[in-house]
Amino acid sequence: MARRKYVVGNWKMNGLSAAVADAQAIFAAAADHGGVDVAICPPFTLIGALVAAAPGAAVGGQDCHSAASGAFTGSVAAPMLADAGATLVIVGHSERREGCGESDADVRAKAEAALAARLAVILCVGEPHEVRESGGAIDYVLAQIAGSVPDDFAADRLAIAYEPIWAIGTGLVPTVADVAAMHGAIRGALAVRFGGAAQDMRILYGGSVNGDNAAELLDAGDVDGALVGGASLTAAKFVPIVAAAAAL
Ligand code: PGA
DSSP states (O other), rough: OOOOOOOOEEOOOOGGGGGHHHHHHHHHHHHTOOEEEEEEEOOHHHHHHHHHTTTTTTTSSSBBBBBSSOOOTOOOBBBHHHHOOOOEEEEOOHHHHSOOOOOHHHHHHHHHHHHTTOEEEEEEOOOOOOHTHHHOHHHHHHHHHHHOOOOOOOHHHHEEOOOOOGGGGTSSSOHHHHHHHHHHHHHHHHHHHHHHGGGGOOOOEEESTTTTTTHHHHHHTTOEEEEGGGGGHHHHHHHHHHHHHHTT
């Protein structure tokens, strides 16, 4: 099965009601690029509005709790995301691993909860700058994969996003060779654990992807798409990334 390119916008803590129009413009333009899967993960507060404004479009959460319900003030459960019309969720973003102290075990539990709620999962991994500098990036990321990827899922329901922490929101990106080496190592580790199914799992790159660098990053070996933060907030910035994916 050929892996379709997958371009996902992570709006983070950005977007009020007026941003629904941006999402509509993105999904409308994305429809012209039929070979690419496009999703937007807005803040929780906008999920329902995006689903209503763009029926059939892929809208996701940016996090979920590992429990299906309960006394967890401020948290959102995976079944709630599905009930709001979301079809996917990001788990393990470095801003949650670092900012909220989420461990690999926490991330795995969230991914399992999401899969149980029939959400597709984008599971993030990535090394801090000092680990990249010390030459330990691949070992670090493969340990995150070992600890946070669940055992049981359909290959098309869980994608990995490799996001070097030092590349997120900084304008810095790894070399294409480094991206290809990391993605190849991730695919190799997935193949050891999951066999042939690893060939059907998508591995996205994230970290300062924009319309100028998307084509070469998306063309790197074992790169099946992009997880995009800052450049996903408007159609003017995001659609060129979708177009770059479609052109490959
Ligand atoms: P960025 O964020 O594109 O703004 O670097 C990517 C991400 O954190 O998912």
